Amino acid sequence: MQSLSVIIPCYNEEENIKRGVLSEVEKYLSAQKYKWEVIICNDKSSDNSLSLALAFAQTHPNFTVLDLPKGGKAGAIWGGIQQAQYDIVLLTDMDQSTPIHELSKLLPYFEQSYDVVIGSRGHRREGNSILRKLGANVFRHLRNIFLKTNIYDTQCGFKAMRTNLAKKVFPKLAVIKNIQNQSVWRVTAFDIELLLISQKLEYKIKEVNVDWRNEDTSITKGDPNIRYINESKEMVQEVLRIFLNKLKGNYEK
Secondary structure (H helix, E strand, O other): OOOOOEEEOOOHHHHHOOOOOHHHHHHHHHHHOOEEHHHHHHHHOOHHHHHHHHHHOOOOOOOOEEEEOHHHHOOOOOOOOOOOOOOOOEEEEOOOOOOHHHHHHHHHHHHHHHEEEEEEEOOOOOOOEEEHHHHHHHHHOOOOOOOHHOOOOOOOOEEEHHHHHHHHHHHOOHHHHHHHHOOOOOOOOOHHHHHHHHHOOOOEEEEOOOOOEEOOOOOOOOOOOHEEEEEEEEHHHHHHHHHHHHHOOOHHH
16 A cells, blocks of 8 residues: 655745645545645745645644745755655645646556656646747757657656655755755756656656646736746756756766
């Protein structure tokens, strides 16, 4: 029987928490037969996210809240992984654009000896603007040109992997090695490096189609269009950095 640690990074998620996403996660997991925990990883939110998460955890014993030093999304996830105590870790976003029940599509593959099982949003991306859909296509082509990956959607925020492997791979990510330099919330393309290193270590990876619709209602992360443009620039820089590291042989066993 599998056991599960759910890692939810949190930065200015007040509106998402208020609309009941944590209750949705708790309701689904409480109906499962395996042991589970949820670790909410706060990345120094400037709104009421931390207090709301703590209040929820006080009445739900399977939930833990970590108030971490500033480290961006990857840093927040790494903080949670270090505390994870169960066999499988699921990385999922607070907005639940991929709803927690899609986990049922991922877990069976661990019984088939896969090590990393990731959600894929396909190309529909319901609820996304034309700008974001266009940007996703451009990013995918750029990524494939430079990195030659056979994974269609590296950036879906719904990924599961064996916990012992996560604890080995994450410290190898450049963003984790340089975590002390983080000063703002950064999403980056750490997912690509995570999957690339996992492939180089010969871990078996499975990509699974999941339901996805943009459900992010946060209003405290800044202007969404400006944020998207800034994140896109960072993502391109990350792809080029990973490409150069690959040319140097930094990801070889």
